[in-house]
Amino acid sequence: MSRLIVSMQVSIDGFVDSEVPGSAWQLWNWGPEWPWSGDLRAAFNGLLAEASGLVLSRPMADEGYLGHWGRMAQAHPDDPDWEFSRAISRLPVFVVSRTGRPEREWPRTTVxxxxxxxxxxxxxxxxxxxxxxxxGAGLVSALLREDLVDELRLFVNPGFAGAGATVFGPQLTDRRYRAARSTAFECGVVETRWVR
Structure with missing residues (x-):
């Protein structure tokens, strides 16, 4: 049976971004410099290796998520650390939208x-x-609120955001997930896995 796995980077204080200027909560902001340690890179690649498809919000697709990782896949065609970017470039993508079909199309994508x-x-x-x-954060928050997430994989960064968007809130106080695994990686990120 198919499962929906939410994977997000979060800060120690539970935010998925920061409204504080100059905040350095996130170890890696998806740019070309990648400070994740080899053990974390392997775990992240494993997540994508086991996937049959991706779910994105329309804003993420509009903001160039697929194009960015397509360029990264082309820039690192034979590097095993970047296998996840090649997976993103080949997996089917499902974009959840409330506003109908977008004006532009994305490759391998069903809206x-x-x-x-x-x-x-x-x-x-x-x-x-x-x-x-x-x-993004809005979609994940809605998925959690409607009890549609089968597994949470949170990559907890070793920093504090201070204030910002969160995918959690009081609407979830009646929910429980079971801890499946927690792994501390050499670079300081901790992956926590929670299942329904």
């Missing part, structure tokens, strides 16, 4: 409109395997 539970069910059926969702 799903409608109620969130229905669109997630459609994506699971089409992917025939586990889906990985990287966000």
């Amino acid at each position: 799903l409109n409608g109620e969130l539970a229905d669109t997630v069910a459609q994506a699971k059926k089409q992917a025939e395997g586990d889906l990985v969702c990287f966000g």
Whole structure:
């Protein structure tokens, strides 16, 4: 049975971005300099190796997520550390949208409109395997609120955001996840995995 896995970087204080100017909560901001240690790179590559598809919000797709990782895949064609970028470039992508079809198309992408539970069910059926969702924050918050997340994989960075967006809130206080695994990596990031 297909599962929906949410994977996000978060700060120690639980934010997924920072409103504080100059905040350095995030060890890696997805740029070309990649300070993650080899053990974390391998774990992240493993996450994508097991996926059958990706789920993104329309804003993430509009902001160039797929194009960015496509360029990274081309820049590192034979580097095993960057296998995840090649996976992003070949996996089917499901964009969840409330506003109909976008003006532009993205490669290997299906835009799903409608109620969130229905669109997630459609994506699971089409992917025939586990889906990985990287966000954004609004989509992940809605997925959690509607109890559609089968596994949370949080990459907790060794810094504090201070203030910013979070995917958690009081609407989740009646939910429980079971701890599946926690791994501390050499660079200071801790991956926590929580399942329903």
